[in-house]
Amino acid sequence: MKVVKFGGSSLASGEQIQKVLHIVMADPRRRIVVVSAPGKRAPDDEKVTDLLIQCAESQLKGEHSTDKVDSILQRYASIADELGLSDKVIVRIRRDLNAVLEGDRSEPLQYIDAVKACGEDNHAKLIAAYFEAQGVPAQYVNPHEAGLFVTSEAGNAQVLEESYDHLYQLRERQGVLIFPGFFGYSKAGRVYTFSRSGSDITGSVLSHAVKAELYENFTDVDAVFSVNPHIVSHPKEITVLTYREMRELSYAGFSVFHDEALIPAFRAGIPVNIKNTNNPNAPGTKIVSHRELTNGPVVGIASDEGFCSIYMSKYLMNREVGFGRKVLNILEDFGITYEHIPSGIDDMSIILRQNQLEPLIETGILTRIKEELAVDEIAIEYNLALLMVVGEGMRRNVGTTARAARALAEAGVNIEMINQGSSEVSMMFGVKETEEARAVQALYDEFFASASVHEKA
Amino acid sequence: MKVVKFGGSSLASGEQIQKVLHIVMADPRRRIVVVSAPGKRAPDDEKVTDLLIQCAESQLKGEHSTDKVDSILQRYASIADELGLSDKVIVRIRRDLNAVLEGDRSEPLQYIDAVKACGEDNHAKLIAAYFEAQGVPAQYVNPHEAGLFVTSEAGNAQVLEESYDHLYQLRERQGVLIFPGFFGYSKAGRVYTFSRSGSDITGSVLSHAVKAELYENFTDVDAVFSVNPHIVSHPKEITVLTYREMRELSYAGFSVFHDEALIPAFRAGIPVNIKNTNNPNAPGTKIVSHRELTNGPVVGIASDEGFCSIYMSKYLMNREVGFGRKVLNILEDFGITYEHIPSGIDDMSIILRQNQLEPLIETGILTRIKEELAVDEIAIEYNLALLMVVGEGMRRNVGTTARAARALAEAGVNIEMINQGSSEVSMMFGVKETEEARAVQALYDEFFASASVHEKA
Known part of the structure; x- marks a missing residue:
């Protein structure tokens, strides 16, 4: 079983999501798909997550945010339209998003977390609907129902140990599971988000929990370079490196993968493969516990x-x-x-x-x-x-x-x-x-x- | 004005002390001479300091130590004889030594310090007598009278700051001053010795106090080697190095000069010259604050x-x-x-x-x-x-x-x-x-x- 995570740029448009479907279908072991919120389609695009934060802040100030809610729904609607989906999924997203926006604001930071999390949560619902429409047995999985419990630290939630046992049960479910990244639930049932690169953390936690054979992390680069391409032109790509090597490189300027997000996979020894959604046949860069030493001493x-x-x-x-x-x-x-x-x-x-x-x-x-x-x-x-x-x-x-x-x-x-x-x-x-x-x-x-x-x- | 210190092997016999006289006479700036106790003449010889420690321990146990006292006096007498000195100096040494041995034993460690210090103190008297007999205006200087005050830490006395002002006055005295190394006096007037390499400390303190132009430290080697001669055969000699270089070398196995002893000279920026009593024309090794960089980067x-x-x-x-x-x-x-x-x-x-x-x-x-x-x-x-x-x-x-x-x-x-x-x-x-x-x-x-x-x- 493989856990596959897609970043925001891999899910920014209907065209991109079609690529995601093909990638998932190309390997029946790709059973758990962790999704981000829709990212930028072009450099001047706004990320859905940023729009959601603006909504939450307006609501906290008692202002109306109808325009921003409309922009968000428009993003989802345009993707659904591209993918030939019925209005049903957008109706559901509108209802769910409004429910959250009208929710409890007694803890403002938690409220912002709950609104932010809608980006991933709704996109998971849309993607699950698209997969089903294409005849792929797929289902949206809610992190609360699956048992992903976290501490009540807004913006910096930590996974509770018991979650790993709950999430292990996902192995038993049939079909492709579409799991929203970036957040979990407190034991009291409230949404809290992870820190930066939160969807990477979700993928890493799920890989650990279901004892995946591989955690595939799809981004928009073919591989990790052996050196900063702004300094050295056309540097070699790294095909395989160890967790320790990744840590040392990421310390000094390599930022492909947030190294805290790696911890759950690292502790369980799950190999990680960084791949390109736009070029899935490229082997990408693999992060492993041990590797054979070839091609000289330096990676x-x-x-x-x-x-x-x-x-x-x-x-x-x-x-x-x-x-x-x-x-x-x-x-x-x-x-x-x-x-x-x-x-x-x-x-x-x-x-x-x-x-x-x-x-x-x-x-x-x-x-x-x-x-x-x-x-x-x-x-x-x-x-x-x-x-x-x-x-x-x-x-x-x-x-x-x-x-x-x-x-x-x-x-x-x-x-x-x-x-x-x-x-x-x-x-x-x-x-x-x-x-x-x-x-x-x-x-x-x-x-x-x-x-x-x-x-x- | 130069302060010159001679180690035990440089003062072990009449023949050696004749060399010392010639060295001192060769440069009128050699005004203060710090002396150790007589060292070994041959590998199986006993050092006077060791004999003195045995005497002190016998006395503390209530045993007689006449034999050992005789051996000590015999060492001085044989040196005096070699140098053609009258019995007068030996009579004085016998009287002074017995007075110390019969002294206050209420603090055993201080008592041992007082007895040990007799080695240097008496040798200074003998050497002063020899210089005078040779027509050199010279005088024995007692550290108490000169104002070398120290803490009451037996075997590890620390120089009191005020001593530097007292000792500065030595500049005014005429002739060659023969100063016993290794010890000073508490403010209560009791003898306490320095730690290991104590005569080096006395020389360094005097150099600092009188603002000497040079502190010459005479031993039995021509120079400091650039590398351990037990590992590399016939290595190059070091002609000049800085305090910092000396410290770094002495840390890892170089033991020509005890680096704590260097502190007073180092703080005052007094250059130190390590020279050989048996080959005084060799330039030796100079330790300075700054040096010109020649002969490559490594010393x-x-x-x-x-x-x-x-x-x-x-x-x-x-x-x-x-x-x-x-x-x-x-x-x-x-x-x-x-x-x-x-x-x-x-x-x-x-x-x-x-x-x-x-x-x-x-x-x-x-x-x-x-x-x-x-x-x-x-x-x-x-x-x-x-x-x-x-x-x-x-x-x-x-x-x-x-x-x-x-x-x-x-x-x-x-x-x-x-x-x-x-x-x-x-x-x-x-x-x-x-x-x-x-x-x-x-x-x-x-x-x-x-x-x-x-x-x-």
Whole structure:
């Protein structure tokens, strides 16, 4: 059994939904289909979810929102029309949407969640109707009825553990199940939505619950690239990578898949296949627990900007028990999260995202470190980029570091920082932001473009 | 004005003390001479300090120690005889030593300190007598009279700040001042000794106090080697290095100079010259605040064994505020100090000296990290060696990392860890202990032996 999730752009029009039908029909194991709300058909299009939020806000202010409700229904009606569906489904959607809009507004954030969720919920009903009209045995599944229970955290609901047992029962149902993404129900029966990329979470939870053999995630790209295509033109595509590799890449700028959404699938070891609705025959990119190591030690190169380094030195620092812990305590008092702590004998640096350092916070941190830890020197360096060279084959490969460092040296890039030795699948280099693009290109050339030339025994 | 300190082997015999006289006379700026107790003349010789400790312990047990006192006096008498000194100085030493041995034993540790200090104190008197007998205007200076005040911590006395003002007055005295190393006086007038390498501390404190132009530290080696001569045969000598470089090297196995002893000189920016009493014309090794960068980026390569790495991983670790701080708190609860914390996105490692991990402590740490931090995985890797490549020229030299990494790769050494980016003067590699010697040799060959062959633009 496969769980298949389609994103908003894959469901934005009747034409797109026809593709979805063909994809689902092409493999009888595609039994659970998780759907998003209709996305943009063109760049200037409005997403249904955004229209719904505007409706909810108008209602909360006591204003009428008839125009916006009409725009929303118009989107669904136009899709239904394209698909040759009868008015019946639009009548149902109108009735359901109005019921929610007239519902309980005593908890405004929960009310907004309930209205937002209508985007996915109604689209699931429409798609189920279309499948049935095409003679495919399909049914809309309501998350409450299926037992997808969540915490009462508006906009950030967490799945309750018991849901997995309830949802396992979906295996027994016949036909194709059309399941709306993005939300669940509290035990009291109220709708709460997940965080960003919420439909990905629904698909991941269902994959885990029904012990799917595969979680297919359809988007609008053929595959995950091995490097940022804005930096390197026409980079190679990644055919398979591990969860760990995906995590390391997504940390530094790769945003194809929201990595928190992966957790349920990751914990159950369900492989994930990122595919393109518009080109379903392309193999896409597979995310797995373990993979065979082929094509060299590196699978991808990622980079991200906006980091800074707080450097401090103190003679005999390394004899001082608790020094590092005290520094981290001070950061925690200011609510600052850090990324890495390279250290020498008598110095340490804290690498962190510099958007956290508002002037008052920066002054506060520097003052406390100076006063409480009596450092000899403290300084901040801004505008650093972190480069991640990622690959399961790297750790045990003598010489990967040498190749990376030489590639950077030959491109004239100075390495501000190296962090290697904890992660088995990545090596991190810190460089100045101004040298980021040159550095990424050099590493790509070394590990992808001309591997055969440089490869050493 | 120069402060000159001589170690025990430089003062072990009359012949050695004659060399010391010649060294002091060769430069009229050598005005303050700090002396140790007589050291070993041959490997099976007993140090006077050790004999004194035995005397003190006998006295504390109520036993007689006449034999040991005789052995000690015999050492001084034989030196005095070699130097052609009259009995007068030995009579004085006998009287002073007996007075201390019969002194107050109400605080046993302070009593041992007082007896130990006689080694340096009496030798200073003898050497002053010899200088005078040779027609050199010289005088023994008592640390109490000169104002070297310390805390009442037996065996670990700390210099009181006011001492620096008192000792500054030594500049006004005429002739050569012979100052016993290793001890000072509490404000109550009792003797307390410094920690290990205590005479180095006295020299460093005096250099700071009198604002010496140079602190010359005479030992029995020509210079500090650029690498451990037990690993690399006939390595190059270091002519000049900075305090920071010395600290980084001494951390990982270089033990020519006790780095805590350097602090007073370092704080005042007094250059230190390590020289050989037996070959005073050799330039020795100079330790300075700043140096010119010549002869490539690297000044020395050090290594040390006996490290281990506690590795832990947890999915989405980097989103968890306070994770690192909590780990460090647990280590601190067990009194464990760590060296470095390389980290990935979802994992971190703690590098520490493994002799701290007794079985009960190890189990305790692992249990608490597992239970309190809910890590997915935790493991310890033992028997790691840390290699330090040290040099002020390194940080700003594009390609140094590449050269080091390539040298290790070509020697077939796998790099377990790299720590670079905080210290401006060092780069640290972690390797398995079994690969330590090969790694050090490879780095030495790269940066010292064949620099001209490998050097790239």
